[in-house]
Amino acid sequence: MLIGELVKQTNLSRDTIRFYEKMQLIHSITRNNGYKDYPEQTLQQVQLIRTAKNLGFSLHEIKQILAMTAQQEIPADQVHTIFQEKLDVIDEKIAQLNQIKMMLSRFTQGEPCPLRKDCPIPELN
Template sequence: MYIGEIAKRTGASPKAIRLYETMGLLTHVLREGSYRVYNTEDVEFVKLIKQAQQLGISLTELKKLVVSRNTLDWYAVIELLDHKQRKVNAEIEALKEMNKQISMYRTEIEECLKNL
């Protein structure tokens, strides 16, 4: 399949797919003349790239995990996911603290307004 078809199947733009290839995320893409030809394995890998991006994993981080044609170092993926999860948990805790402070300030302001 050509780039338009893989774009339709994955939701990635043709420009993004070319970027994945340039970065070495999609490797050994076949060519027919000047056209890139993708297979179902490429489709699944582009979907995986998009899922990783939705989890906050950058293309650069993902590139470090590629070991061969559309294959990742899954142990390194687990380590990266653990790191991302710790980061998310820390952000959640910071947001909870911020939420407590907002509630406290709101209560104080409401008390001041009652005394006017």
């Protein structure tokens, strides 16, 4: 299918499709006339990219997942590990954000401002 059809079916922009191709998340075949032809499996790949992005995966992580799925279906225990690792990262980010929230809250309640030269800036873990 041509890029216009892929854009229609995925509701993505041409720029996004081209960016995914540049990042080697999807691939096309260049026809003799110079037009790019995207295989039917590109629709499933784009759906996987969207789902993974919505779950918080980076494009780099998604590229690794796509490479695994290109070889074979990912075993359930490996999918579990991937999800658990992402949960661990999210839990760590939540902890950091909660710490930042507590510090900002203290500053709004009268603690000395850490943005002045004479106030030390607390370290985050």
